[in-house]
Amino acid sequence: MALAVDSRRSRFVVVGLVLLHFAAISHQVDGGGGLSLLQRGLFSLLSPLQRGMSSVVGGVRDLWDGYGFHRKTFEENRRLEERIRYLETLLQERSHLAREAERLRGLLGLREILPMETLVAGVVSRDGVPWFRSLTIDRGTADGVALNAPVISPTGVVGRVIAVGPHAARVQALLDRDSGAGVLIERSRVSGVVSGQVIQSENGTGDLALKYVSERDDVKVGDVVVTSGFDGIYPKGLVVGRVSHVAEGSGLLKEVRVEPSARFELLEEVLVVLHREPPHETPETVQ
Numbered sequence: 001m002a003l004a005v006d007s008r009r010s011r012f013v014v015v016g017l018v019l020l021h022f023a024a025i026s027h028q029v030d031g032g033g034g035l036s037l038l039q040r041g042l043f044s045l046l047s048p049l050q051r052g053m054s055s056v057v058g059g060v061r062d063l064w065d066g067y068g069f070h071r072k073t074f075e076e077n078r079r080l081e082e083r084i085r086y087l088e089t090l091l092q093e094r095s096h097l098a099r100e101a102e103r104l105r106g107l108l109g110l111r112e113i114l115p116m117e118t119l120v121a122g123v124v125s126r127d128g129v130p131w132f133r134s135l136t137i138d139r140g141t142a143d144g145v146a147l148n149a150p151v152i153s154p155t156g157v158v159g160r161v162i163a164v165g166p167h168a169a170r171v172q173a174l175l176d177r178d179s180g181a182g183v184l185i186e187r188s189r190v191s192g193v194v195s196g197q198v199i200q201s202e203n204g205t206g207d208l209a210l211k212y213v214s215e216r217d218d219v220k221v222g223d224v225v226v227t228s229g230f231d232g233i234y235p236k237g238l239v240v241g242r243v244s245h246v247a248e249g250s251g252l253l254k255e256v257r258v259e260p261s262a263r264f265e266l267l268e269e270v271l272v273v274l275h276r277e278p279p280h281e282t283p284e285t286v287q
Helices: 002-028 037-113
Strands: 030-032 118-127 134-137 150-153 156-164 169-173 181-185 191-195 208-211 224-227 239-248 254-260 269-273
Touching: 134 156, 134 269, 181 239, 208 239
Parallel strands: 156 239
Antiparallel strands: 118 134, 118 269, 134 169, 150 156, 150 269, 156 169, 181 191, 181 224, 191 208, 208 254, 224 239, 239 254
16 A cells, blocks of 8 residues: 555656656747747736636726716716706796886886876785685785775776775775776777676686667777776776677667776786775775
8 A cells, every 4th residue: 555655656756857847948948939938838828817807807997987987977967957957946036037027117117107196016815716806915004005096007907995904905806796997988989887797708708797888889899998087986098908799788788798908817016096085985994
């Protein structure tokens, strides 16, 4: 047994010596290209492994670079989205201010051409369904607002003050069924009274009823309707609206409807006419 082990060891030693001798000889033998035979062999053996390692390292580096690039892109997109939201909010605010400025320019332009003293008031609430039949404004007796003071807008007559307090007032809109305003057909000078209607008109709007128009009176669709001044409340010549419907009514009167020119659903500011003599009646008060 000991002889067999010694024999195997001897063979390993001989093989090792042969390989060592071969390596020494290969290192001395020129393999071309400035490399020894041993170096060329090792180069040929290790080259595929080096290429594989280079590919793995390059892939990991590319993956990391790609991750960094996408993360940077994600962060940049997030910042751009935040910037866009900020600019959209700013644009909405600027648009709101521009619309407000346009409304105020309209009110100021109307004040300049009216032969009466007026006061700008803000609409703080609207009451009435389906149309706003009354409004609450943020001006009262402390600002010179009186009972029955006419309230107008750049597009037309709104209504009159029916209740007033120190710093607020309630306005009855022309759309209210209990309202009333003396008017004229501008073209033919036919007179009548407009008021709101209980039911909705055929065209789905809050049209006014023009009352006391004789079947012989000259009234046509499209005629401009203005205040007559005969009611002692509204100054003469303010635009109320246009005739939208004319038909035969009951008895000797025509059925006439007027589309109001005031945009009641969009009102945010109005003009209150000041220093007009109110009728002798006890005013309501609002807080």
